[in-house]
Amino acid sequence: MFWFQVERLLNYWPLLLKGLGMTVSLSLISLLIGGVIGLLFGIIRAGRIRWLSFVVGLYIDLFRGTPFLVQVFICFFILPSVGIELSAFSAGVLALSNLSACFIGEIVASGIKAVPRGQSEAALSSGFRHWQQLRLIILPQALRIVRPSLVGQFILLVKDSSVISAIGIMDLTRSGWMIVQNIPNGLLIFGVVGVGYFIICYPMIFLARRMERRNQSSLL
Amino acid sequence: MIRFQGLNKWFGNALHVLKDIDLDVAKGEVVVVCGPSGSGKSTLIRCVNGLEPFQKGSLTVDGVDLGAKGVALRDLRMEVGFVFQQFNLYPHKTALENVTLAPIHVRGLSKTEAVERGEALLAKVGLADRMNNYPSQLSGGQQQRVAIARSLCMQPKIMLFDEPTSALDPEMITEVLDVMVSLAKEGMTMMVVTHEMGFARKVAHRVVFMDQGAIVESGEPASFFGNPTHDRTRDFLSKVLHH
Numbered sequence: 001m002f003w004f005q006v007e008r009l010l011n012y013w014p015l016l017l018k019g020l021g022m023t024v025s026l027s028l029i030s031l032l033i034g035g036v037i038g039l040l041f042g043i044i045r046a047g048r049i050r051w052l053s054f055v056v057g058l059y060i061d062l063f064r065g066t067p068f069l070v071q072v073f074i075c076f077f078i079l080p081s082v083g084i085e086l087s088a089f090s091a092g093v094l095a096l097s098n099l100s101a102c103f104i105g106e107i108v109a110s111g112i113k114a115v116p117r118g119q120s121e122a123a124l125s126s127g128f129r130h131w132q133q134l135r136l137i138i139l140p141q142a143l144r145i146v147r148p149s150l151v152g153q154f155i156l157l158v159k160d161s162s163v164i165s166a167i168g169i170m171d172l173t174r175s176g177w178m179i180v181q182n183i184p185n186g187l188l189i190f191g192v193v194g195v196g197y198f199i200i201c202y203p204m205i206f207l208a209r210r211m212e213r214r215n216q217s218s219l220l
Numbered sequence: 221m222i223r224f225q226g227l228n229k230w231f232g233n234a235l236h237v238l239k240d241i242d243l244d245v246a247k248g249e250v251v252v253v254c255g256p257s258g259s260g261k262s263t264l265i266r267c268v269n270g271l272e273p274f275q276k277g278s279l280t281v282d283g284v285d286l287g288a289k290g291v292a293l294r295d296l297r298m299e300v301g302f303v304f305q306q307f308n309l310y311p312h313k314t315a316l317e318n319v320t321l322a323p324i325h326v327r328g329l330s331k332t333e334a335v336e337r338g339e340a341l342l343a344k345v346g347l348a349d350r351m352n353n354y355p356s357q358l359s360g361g362q363q364q365r366v367a368i369a370r371s372l373c374m375q376p377k378i379m380l381f382d383e384p385t386s387a388l389d390p391e392m393i394t395e396v397l398d399v400m401v402s403l404a405k406e407g408m409t410m411m412v413v414t415h416e417m418g419f420a421r422k423v424a425h426r427v428v429f430m431d432q433g434a435i436v437e438s439g440e441p442a443s444f445f446g447n448p449t450h451d452r453t454r455d456f457l458s459k460v461l462h463h
């Protein structure tokens with residue numbers, strides 16, 4: 001019986017691969033968009049413009065403090081009612097980019113704050129403009145400090161992307177749902193799906209750990 | 221070159237850190253500032269390049285009135301080098317990059333020009349063979365010499381030093397002081413917060429003693445060390461000279 005199911009599962013291999021591809025591309029696109037916006041959020045959060053920092057902080061907390069599934073539903077079901085029609089894919093990318101921007105924003109802000117004050121005083125004393133200071137001196141150090149957390153965030157992003165299957169995107173999780181309707185062995189199917197996620201995430205877990213070690217040794 | 225007139229500074233409302241400071245530093249003059257911990261020495265020289273604002277009195281540096289509204293601090297800072305106790309080198313840049321970064325991005329020098337200037341300065345402070353090392357690969361004394369070269373590479377008119385040797389192991393103090401001595405002899409205008417009284421004796425034109433935010437006494441090294449007039453100065457000197 002089991003081997004029979006495994007054999008049938010092999011027929012669905014292309015579907016699983018496509019699902020895997022969808023999960024990877026969803027995550028990558030959202031990482032890119034979320035990364036850029038998150039960087040901006042982080043700079044604002046750590047910056048000197050009080051009210052702007054407060055507003056962005058509130059925005060970030062709003063999304064960190066609500067379930068991701070609810071955010072996805074809002075993007076997909078509620079936005080159309082105010083005239084913003086999105087395909088499932090765009091809605092997914094929007095929700096996922098937004099969430100990662102919020103988390104990345106907090107991470108980047110913590111990195112900027114972790115750069116010793118002496119660095120900006122030295123830069124200031126040499127006459128750098130504010131944005132030069134940020135670009136040449138503060139951000140490179142801040143990003144190096146938070147690199148492991150950023151990779152960790154990407155791992156979460158990949159895993160969170162499975163929530164988006166709820167609005168019908170054929171990602172790895174959803175392809176599992178499809179297959180399980182024909183092969184009634186949830187343990188087997190979702191075992192395979194889980195392995196798929198793990199294959200994407202494990203190299204990054206490994207990378208994050210290495211960065212962490214390198215950070216620790218360079219701080220000595 | 222630097223003129224404090226009745227300058228007062230508070231941290232918050234209660235902490236009066238600088239009290240009625242009057243001090244003139246002429247072009248080419250070397251002034252050493254000493255005093256017990258917490259007396260306001262760092263705050264005093266940090267005012268000179270606008271790292272600290274002040275609330276009362278006036279301060280003019282190289283013709284720029286720092287009390288004025290909308291003062292072009294950035295232009296002033298290009299002309300005023302600052303050397304920190306903790307070096308504050310950029311850890312992600314090599315020694316040479318540390319030195320050339322501001323000349324390139326602030327002064328607008330071409331890379332070749334800046335590198336030429338930077339290499340010459342690093343050679344001058346004895347680090348010709350260390351240009352491509354990162355700060356973490358250098359000793360404290362070497363890092364501080366890079367920091368001095370970094371400031372000099374902007375070709376400043378004034379150099380400020382805040383306890384440049386206090387974070388160093390004793391055997392590295394001389395190598396840094398030697399660089400500062402030669403700088404003083406070249407006629408650089410300098411304000412140096414230090415407890416290195418040997419340095420003060422050798423090159424200072426004037427020694428200023430601060431206590432509790434006020435200048436208690438100042439004079440030429442010979443008279444300052446020879447016969448200090450205030451008890452507090454004598455007290456302080458006996459502490460720093462006897463170890």
Ligand SMILES: Nc1ncnc2c1ncn2[C@@H]1O[C@H](COP(=O)(O)OP(=O)(O)OP(=O)(O)O)[C@@H](O)[C@H]1O
Nearest residue numbers: 231232235237255256257258259260261262263264
């Ligand atoms: N950013 C700050 N906020 C509040 N108080 C400060 C700040 N910086 C310094 N102070 C206080 O101001 C006083 C003078 O400090 P300052 O650093 O100028 O002294 P100092 O003479 O340089 O001492 P040290 O020899 O320890 O470096 C101290 O009482 C210090 O605690």
Ligand SMILES: [Mg+2]
Nearest residue numbers: 261262263383
């Ligand atoms: Mg000090």
